[in-house]
Amino acid sequence: MPTAPLKVVIxxxxxxxxxxxxxxxxxxxxxxYDLTLIESDEIGTVGVGEATLPHIKTFNDMLGINxxxxxxxxxxxxxxxxxxxxxxxxxxxYIHPFGTFGEPWAxxxxxxxxxxxxxxxxxxxxxxxxxYAIEAANNAAFEFPNEDTKSIRSTYAYAYHFDxxxxxxxxxxxxxxxxxxxxxxxxxxxxRNAGSGHVETVTLKSGAVIAGxxxxxxxxxxxxxxxxxxxxxxxxxxxxxxxxxxxxxxxxRTEPLLPYTRATAQPGGWIWRIGLQHRTGNGHxxxxxxxxxxxxxxxxxxxxxxxxxxxxRLLRFQAGRRAKAWEGNVIGIGLAGGFLEPLESTSIFLxxxxxxxxxxLMPTRGGIDRRLADEYNRLFxxxxxxxxxxxxxxxxxxxxxxxxxxxxxxxxxxxxxxAHKIALFEANAAAPDYKYGLFSRDSWLAVLVGQGIVPRxxxxxxxxxxxxxxxxKLRDLKRRIRTNAAAMTGHGDFIANYCPAPTAAKPMxxxx
Ligand code: FAD
Numbered sequence: 001m002p003t004a005p006l007k008v009v010i011x012x013x014x015x016x017x018x019x020x021x022x023x024x025x026x027x028x029x030x031x032x033y034d035l036t037l038i039e040s041d042e043i044g045t046v047g048v049g050e051a052t053l054p055h056i057k058t059f060n061d062m063l064g065i066n067x068x069x070x071x072x073x074x075x076x077x078x079x080x081x082x083x084x085x086x087x088x089x090x091x092x093x094y095i096h097p098f099g100t101f102g103e104p105w106a107x108x109x110x111x112x113x114x115x116x117x118x119x120x121x122x123x124x125x126x127x128x129x130x131x132y133a134i135e136a137a138n139n140a141a142f143e144f145p146n147e148d149t150k151s152i153r154s155t156y157a158y159a160y161h162f163d164x165x166x167x168x169x170x171x172x173x174x175x176x177x178x179x180x181x182x183x184x185x186x187x188x189x190x191x192r193n194a195g196s197g198h199v200e201t202v203t204l205k206s207g208a209v210i211a212g213x214x215x216x217x218x219x220x221x222x223x224x225x226x227x228x229x230x231x232x233x234x235x236x237x238x239x240x241x242x243x244x245x246x247x248x249x250x251x252x253r254t255e256p257l258l259p260y261t262r263a264t265a266q267p268g269g270w271i272w273r274i275g276l277q278h279r280t281g282n283g284h285x286x287x288x289x290x291x292x293x294x295x296x297x298x299x300x301x302x303x304x305x306x307x308x309x310x311x312x313r314l315l316r317f318q319a320g321r322r323a324k325a326w327e328g329n330v331i332g333i334g335l336a337g338g339f340l341e342p343l344e345s346t347s348i349f350l351x352x353x354x355x356x357x358x359x360x361l362m363p364t365r366g367g368i369d370r371r372l373a374d375e376y377n378r379l380f381x382x383x384x385x386x387x388x389x390x391x392x393x394x395x396x397x398x399x400x401x402x403x404x405x406x407x408x409x410x411x412x413x414x415x416x417x418x419a420h421k422i423a424l425f426e427a428n429a430a431a432p433d434y435k436y437g438l439f440s441r442d443s444w445l446a447v448l449v450g451q452g453i454v455p456r457x458x459x460x461x462x463x464x465x466x467x468x469x470x471x472x473k474l475r476d477l478k479r480r481i482r483t484n485a486a487a488m489t490g491h492g493d494f495i496a497n498y499c500p501a502p503t504a505a506k507p508m509x510x511x512x
Pocket of ligand 1: 011012013014015016017038039040041043044045046047048049050051052164185186187188218219220221222224246248283315317333334335336342345346347348349
C-alpha cells in the first residue's frame with residue numbers, strides 16, 4: 001500500500017538551507033520525501049562565505065550543474081589554494097595548495113625523501129618547491145588538471161571563489177525547479193509533541209502553521225530549533241580559537257586575478273582577500289580581547305587594494321559546535337550546528353559533508369532509528385574536531401614573538417589530538433591520512449612545514465635510494481614542475497574565455 005512521503009521542513013535559506021534542499025532533492029526518491037524550505041527575507045542571510053574547498057566541485061557535479069554556467073552566474077573564479085602571509089613570522093609566506101607534494105618513490109610518501117635530503121644538508125630547497133599547484137598559483141595561471149594520472153599536470157585539484165548570495169540564489173532556482181517548495185515568512189513559534197519532545201509544527205508571523213516529520217535547522221547563528229528549541233548545548237572552543245569578530249567589505253577588482261585566497265596575519269587576527277570577477281572580497285577576522293573594533297576596521301580599510309564598494313559590516317561569532325547535530329527529529333546544518341573561522345574555507349565543506357551523511361542515514365516513514373542519529377552525530381564530531389585541529393595548527397605554531405594574541409596562542413594548551421599529530425611529524429615526518437574528515441596528508445604537510453615545524457627524522461625506508469639518486473630525482477621533479485607550469489594560461493584569460501560573467505552584474509551590497 002503506498003504511504004505518504006516523509007515531510008521534511010528545512011528552516012533557513014542561506015547556503016546551508018539551499019545546499020541541503022538541492023542535495024536531498026537530488027539524492028532521495030521524490031515519491032518518498034516531500035521537501036519544503038522556509039526562509040525569511042526580513043532576517044536575511046549571513047551574506048559571507050566566498051571561498052571553498054575542492055569538494056564543492058563533487059557536490060556541484062553530483063547535482064549535474066554545468067560548471068561554466070554556475071561560474072558565470074556567481075561571478076566565480078578558480079582557487080588553487082590559500083596563501084598564508086606572516087603566519088609563521090612577519091615577512092614569511094607559504095601556500096597551502098590543493099594538490100600533492102612531489103610523488104611517492106620506493107613506495108614511500110614524498111616528504112620522507114625530502115626530509116632525508118634536507119637533514120643530510122643537501123641543497124634541496126623548501127618542500128613547497130615540489131608542488132605543481134603552488135607553482136601555478138605563483139604564476140597566477142590556471143588550466144584544468146590533466147586526466148592522465150602519470151602527468152605532473154594531474155597532481156592538483158581546484159575549488160572556487162564565488163559570491164555567496166549568488167550561489168544560494170543559484171541553488172534556490174535549481175532546487176525549486178526539481179520540486180522543493182519555498183515559503184517566505186518568519187517563524188515565531190515552534191510546536192512540540194508533549195511526549196516525545198519532537199518538533200511537530202512551526203508557526204509563521206502570518207499565522208500560517210507548517211507541519212513536518214523531520215526538521216532541518218539551517219537558521220544560522222540563531223540555531224532556532226537545535227539550540228533554542230531542543231536545548232542542545234554549545235561547546236565553546238574560544239580557548240583555542242579566540243577570534244570572535246569580523247569586519248567584511250568588498251572593494252574594486254584589481255589585476256592580476258589571483259587563483260588563490262590570501263590570508264594575511266595581523267597583530268589582532270588576520271585579513272582575507274578573495275578575488276571574484278566583479279570585485280574583491282575582504283575581511284578582518286579578529287579577537288576582541290586583543291584588538292578593538294575601531295582598530296580592526298581601520299586596519300582592514302588601510303589594506304584594501306582597490307576602492308571600498310560599501311561600508312564595512314561587523315559580524316560577531318564564537319568558535320565551537322553543538323554537542324550533537326541530530327536531536328530528536330531535528331538536525332542542525334551550517335551555522336546552526338557549529339562555527340569555525342573561515343581561515344581554511346571549511347564551513348561550506350562541513351555543510352556538504354552534513355548533507356551527504358544525512359542522505360546516507362535518512363530516516364523513512366517508519367520513524368527515526370536512534371542508531372542512525374548516533375552515527376550521524378559521530379561523523380559530525382569527527383568532521384568538526386579534525387577541522388578545528390587543523391585551524392588551530394596555524395595559530396599555535398607561530399614565531400610572532402612579542403605580539404599578545406600570538407604569544408597567547410603559541411603558549412596555550414593544545415587539544416590532545418593535535419599535540420599527537422605535531423609530535424608524530426616532528427619525530428619522523430609522519431603525517432598519517434584520516435579515513436574521514438578534513439584534511440589530507442598533503443594539507444597537513446603544507447601547514448606543518450609552512451609554520452616552521454621541522455622533522456627530526458624520517459622513515460628509514462627512504463634510505464633505499466642513494467643520496468645521488470635522490471638528488472637527481474628531486475632536481476628532475478622541480479624542472480618538470482617549472483616547465484609545465486610556465487606553459488599554462490593566465491587565470492584572468494582562462495576565466496575570460498571559459499565563464500565570463502556579465503559585467504553589468506551588480507556587486508552584492510552586503511556580501512564580502
Ligand atoms: P545564514 O546564511 O545565516 O542563513 C540562515 C537562514 O535562516 C536565513 O535564510 C534566515 O532568513 C533564516 N532564518 C533565521 N531565523 C529564521 C526564522 N525565525 N524564520 C525564518 N527563517 C529564519 N564559509 C566558507 O565555506 N568559506 C568562507 O570563505 C567563509 N567565510 C566566512 C566569513 C565570515 C566572517 C563568517 C561569519 C562566515 C564565513 N563562512 C565561510 C561561513 C558561511 O558564511 C556559512 O557557513 C554559510 O553561509 C552558511 O550559513 P547558513 O546558511 O548556516 O546561515
